[in-house]
Amino acid sequence: MDDKILLIKNLIEKKGYKFTNQKKMILEELFKVNTHLNSKQIYDKVKDKKIGLATVYRTLNLFSEIGIVKEINVDGVSYYELKMYGKKPLHIHFQCVKCNSVIDIDDNNLNLQYLKIGREIEDKNNVDIYDIDIMLVGVCDKCKKPTVKNQ
Ligand SMILES: [Zn+2]
Ligand SMILES: [Zn+2]
Known part of the structure; x- marks a missing residue:
């Protein structure tokens, strides 16, 4: 196994x-x-x-x-x-309000900053963070493209 x-x-x-x-x-x-x-x-x-x-x-x-x-x-x-246990244990999510798709924002550099933010919050507030859950909401690349109008 x-x-x-x-x-x-x-x-x-x-x-x-x-x-x-x-x-x-x-x-x-x-x-x-x-x-x-x-x-x-x-x-x-x-x-x-x-x-x-x-x-x-x-x-x-x-x-x-x-x-x-x-x-x-x-x-x-x-x-x-x-x-x-997944390959991407830590990442930010982006949700498109138009097509409802959820995208993984999985960038090493961003994830490192993400960890740093968590650590800073732990220090300043004397808490232990187990998990971070960020969902960004907006319009995705596909839905941003203007639709062609028939004239
Ligand atoms: Zn979309
Ligand atoms: Zn994800």
């Missing part, structure tokens, strides 16, 4: 849950894609393996509760991505 999957397996079992084959397959899909997926999109990837939509919902809820995945809400739909 993959090292990261093994780590998560231990975490799930430590919380008192069984590490089922379904959980493993859903995890593997999350690792493969490395972006945000909603329950339906994940279900589409695993339905051939006889995993029902209800199981996908339940599993993602559990993953979110234990802190394996981050849940991002866009217009009432939950999207999930791996938290600390």
Whole structure:
């Protein structure tokens, strides 16, 4: 078994849950894609393996509760991505108000500043920060382009 999957397996079992084959397959899909997926999109990837939509919902809820995945809400739909075990553990999100797409802003230099801001806030306020969640809202590159008018 993959090292990261093994780590998560231990975490799930430590919380008192069984590490089922379904959980493993859903995890593997999350690792493969490395972006945000909603329950339906994940279900589409695993339905051939006889995993029902209800199981996908339940599993993602559990993953979110234990802190394996981050849940991002866009217009009432939950999207999930791996938290600390993913390839991009720390990044800013950008949401387009026109097409509702969510983009990962994943830039090393920006992420470093992002960490610095967190540290400064910790120092000044005497708090411990576990996670930073920034969602920028605006209009994406695609939607910014002017639509051609028929005249
Ligand atoms: Zn857009
Ligand atoms: Zn993301």
